[in-house]
Amino acid sequence: xxxxxxxxxxxxxxxxxxxxxxxxxxxxxxxxxxxxxxxxxxxxxxxxxxxxxxxxxxxxxxxxxxxxxxxxxxxxxxxxxxxxxxxxxxxxxxxxxxxxxxxxxxxxxxxxxxxxxxxxxxxxxxxxxxxxxxxxxxxxxxxxxxxxxxxxxxxxxxxxxxxxxxxxxxxxxxxxxxxxxxxxxxxxxxxxxxxxxxxxxxxxxxxxxxxxxxxxxxxxxxxxxxxxxxxxxxxxxxxxxxxxxxxxxxxxxxxxxxxxxxxxxxxxxxxxxxxxxx
Amino acid sequence: xxxxxxxxxxxxxxxxxxxxxxxxxxxxxxxxxxxxxxxxxxxxxxxxxxxxxxxxxxxxxxxxxxxxxxxxxxxxxxxxxxxxxxxxxxxxxxxxxxxxxxxxxxxxxxxxxxxxxxxxxxxxxxxxxxxxxxxxxxxxxxxxxxxxxxxxxxxxxxxxxxxxxxxxxxxxxxxxxxxxxxxxxxxxxxxxxxxxxxxxxxxxxxxxxxxxxxxxxxxxxxxxxxxxxxxxxxxxxxxxxxxxxxxxxxxxxxxxxxxxxxxxxxxxx
Numbered sequence: 113x114x115x116x117x118x119x120x121x122x123x124x125x126x127x128x129x130x131x132x133x134x135x136x137x138x139x140x141x142x143x144x145x146x147x148x149x150x151x152x153x154x155x156x157x158x159x160x161x162x163x164x165x166x167x168x169x170x171x172x173x174x175x176x177x178x179x180x181x182x183x184x185x186x187x188x189x190x191x192x193x194x195x196x197x198x199x200x201x202x203x204x205x206x207x208x209x210x211x212x213x214x215x216x217x218x219x220x221x222x223x224x225x226x227x228x229x230x231x232x233x234x235x236x237x238x239x240x241x242x243x244x245x246x247x248x249x250x251x252x253x254x255x256x257x258x259x260x261x262x263x264x265x266x267x268x269x270x271x272x273x274x275x276x277x278x279x280x281x282x283x284x285x286x287x288x289x290x291x292x293x294x295x296x297x298x299x300x301x302x303x304x305x306x307x308x309x310x311x312x313x314x315x316x317x318x319x320x321x322x323x324x325x326x327x328x329x330x331x332x333x334x335x336x337x338x339x340x341x342x343x344x345x346x347x348x349x350x351x352x353x354x355x356x357x358x359x360x361x362x363x364x365x366x367x368x369x370x371x372x373x374x375x376x377x378x379x380x381x382x383x384x385x386x387x388x389x390x
Numbered sequence: 391x392x393x394x395x396x397x398x399x400x401x402x403x404x405x406x407x408x409x410x411x412x413x414x415x416x417x418x419x420x421x422x423x424x425x426x427x428x429x430x431x432x433x434x435x436x437x438x439x440x441x442x443x444x445x446x447x448x449x450x451x452x453x454x455x456x457x458x459x460x461x462x463x464x465x466x467x468x469x470x471x472x473x474x475x476x477x478x479x480x481x482x483x484x485x486x487x488x489x490x491x492x493x494x495x496x497x498x499x500x501x502x503x504x505x506x507x508x509x510x511x512x513x514x515x516x517x518x519x520x521x522x523x524x525x526x527x528x529x530x531x532x533x534x535x536x537x538x539x540x541x542x543x544x545x546x547x548x549x550x551x552x553x554x555x556x557x558x559x560x561x562x563x564x565x566x567x568x569x570x571x572x573x574x575x576x577x578x579x580x581x582x583x584x585x586x587x588x589x590x591x592x593x594x595x596x597x598x599x600x601x602x603x604x605x606x607x608x609x610x611x612x613x614x615x616x617x618x619x620x621x622x623x624x625x626x627x628x629x630x631x632x633x634x635x636x637x638x639x640x641x642x643x644x645x646x647x648x649x650x651x652x653x654x655x656x657x658x659x
Contacts, residue, residue: 210530211523218515251553252516 123235134232134239137261141243144187146277146310147174149245150270150284150303151256152294155327156247158185159303161274161310162320175324179204180331181214181249183324187274188242188261196224196244217248221257221265229263243273249326272306279309296327300335301347318344440492440543442466444477445616446578447488448606449547450590451556451571452599455627456549458488459603461611462636463618470618478624480631482507485521485550486624487528490575491563492543499542502531521550521557525567533565545575551628574606577614582606596625608639 118124119132126132147160162171172190177183178200186193200220207215224244231237239261246257258273259265270288272280283306291299300323308316318341326332335343447460464472477496478488481503489496506527510519519527525548535542541563549558559569572586585606594602600623611617619639625632652658 210527211519212526213520213523216515216517219513219517222513250517 121235122232122238131232134262137239137241138243140241141188141260141273142275142277144189144242144274145174146272146274146280146307147185147187147243147245148270148272148277148280148284148303148306148310149185149247149256149258149268150288150291150299150306151247151254152296152299152327153292154249154254155294155296155299155325155330156183156249156254156256157296157299157303158183158245158247158324159307160185160187160322161307162322173322175322175334177324177332177334178220178246178248179208179214181326182217182220183247183326183332185245185247185324186242187245187277189240190242192240192242193244196227196240196242199227200224200246214250216250216252217246217255217257218250218252218267220248221246221259224259225263225265228259228261231261232263245271245273247326247332249328254327270302270306272310274310276310276312279312280306283309296325296330300325300343304344304347316344317341438540438543440495442471442475442493443543443616444475444490444493444496445614446574446576446582446610447477447490447545447547448574448578448582448586448603448610449488449549449558449560449572450586450594450599450603451549451558451592452594452596453592454596455551455556455625456486456558457596457599457603458486458547458549458624459607460488460490460622461607461618462620462622463616464493465616468615470616473618473620476622478622480624480626480633481524481548481550482510483518483630484552484626485519485524485548485557486626486631487524488547488549488575488624490545495542495544499528499531499544499546503528518552520552520555521548521559522552524548524550525557525559525561525569528561529565529567532561532563532567536564547573547575550626554628577610577616578606581609581613585609604639608641611639611641 116126116132118126119136122131122133145161145163147158149156149158151157158175160174162174164171174187174190175183175185176194176197178197182200182204184197184200203220203223204215224246228240231239241261243261244259246259248255256268256271257265258268258271269291270284272284287302291302294302303323304316307321314320318337321340322334323340324332324334442464444464445461447458449456449458458478460477462473462475462477463470464475475493477490478486479500481487487503489499503524506524507519528546528548532542543563545563546561548560551557557569558571558573559567560573560575561567572583572590574582586602589602603623607621611619619641620636621639622636623634
């Protein structure tokens with residue numbers, strides 16, 4: 113039942129100086145289906161994999177609009193993500209009521225991180241089980257942040273979270289240096305390529321992914337499915353698929369991970385780090 | 391009752407209550423009394439009136455930024471009680487404010503603004519509130535206070551430059567706000583605004599701007615009994631705020647109308 117005697121409440125340290133509940137929350141992010149974000153000087157693209165938890169259900173939305181200039185992609189507990197997104201919407205709307213201008217992205221991210229941090233220091237609370245990629249545009253240009261359950265936040269040129277995000281990260285690490293000067297359409301293209309990496313051979317279609325854009329002169333919006341499909345066909349992402357994986361339809365790891373399918377879409381977890389028995 | 395409504399004046403009188411009734415209402419409102427609110431706190435209903443007041447502020451856009459002008463008088467009722475009141479202040483890096491009306495309320499507003507700018511600076515993230523943001527904030531504060539039946543008794547002018555964008559606007563004590571190329575408060579709306587409408591143009595140099603403001607201030611000095619001959623000008627450009635020492639305007643009182651003011655004013659003594 114318990115992994116050790118120090119993980120029953122959030123605020124108790126282990127002798128090794130760790131807070132297990134916070135670490136478990138960080139693991140919850142890895143169980144959600146992948147979300148990626150990348151930016152140029154003027155645009156931010158957020159993308160995610162849609163995964164239905166069963167054949168009979170639809171998938172859950174993972175990309176949200178906080179305001180015209182801020183969008184969020186989440187991985188982890190969708191419910192927590194929606195709570196945080198509602199908070200962000202509130203902050204944005206209150207700021208524009210008071211100042212008639214848009215809330216700087218960096219400030220919203222700090223407020224969000226502070227909110228998450230409080231949950232790591234109160235005995236009657238639990239950390240949020242969700243990681244947020246926050247993309248936004250303000251006076252100082254386009255930004256991409258990652259907020260995690262521990263209350264930490266980081267700014268990135270490009271980043272990926274969620275299950276099998278390492279593959280996307282590898283792709284992004286290889287290419288990010290050119291992103292600053294990229295056009296909007298090139299960013300979307302790279303987003304699709306990075307997203308494909310997380311699928312590990314599964315087919316990338318417009319129904320299995322969501323793409324969103326915001327930038328100078330372009331309010332945050334989620335691309336229409338037809339638009340995405342057209343882009344996928346245009347870039348011939350489907351055609352570039354490695355044929356070796358075609359036969360391995362039942363993914364080996366998904367069978368093993370079935371028992372620990374916790375996250376938002378029940379994506380397979382890395383068994384070595386699966387933290388919680390739910 | 392319906393017929394009363396469309397009837398002539400006597401019927402209206404009935405609707406509104408008798409003369410003595412309205413007198414009593416007025417009396418009640420002027421005497422402080424306490425009303426129990428739903429939160430079981432007492433709210434005092436007093437009419438608030440200003441004690442020490444400053445008169446008009448004039449603000450214009452010019453080629454490089456914004457110029458504000460105001461005199462330094464502080465009236466205690468109709469007594470010209472103080473003659474060194476600063477009513478033009480910088481707000482952060484990008485804005486300047488000018489206030490007419492209750493001086494102590496303006497001091498409170500400055501406390502709000504200083505706190506606002508301080509907490510904005512404390513983010514230390516390179517973002518800062520521009521004149522538009524400060525103006526909107528002030529509008530919210532003024533309107534919020536009027537909704538509490540406790541207005542800040544001021545008319546404010548807010549100007550500034552940020553990212554090459556000039557901004558000039560005004561807020562009244564009940565939250566009425568607008569932007570324009572030239573704005574004024576109080577008497578200035580009647581005496582200075584017409585001059586500005588005639589003579590203001592986009593490419594005023596600093597010298598031309600000051601001259602235009604002085605023209606306005608001189609008219610105000612002649613015709614506004616609360617004005618004093620000690621004026622201040624404050625400038626803001628992309629480079630920042632520029633302050634100048636207060637000075638007096640040259641005046642000419644030997645117009646025949648001034649020498650013999652009752653001529654042509656029938657019924658006066």
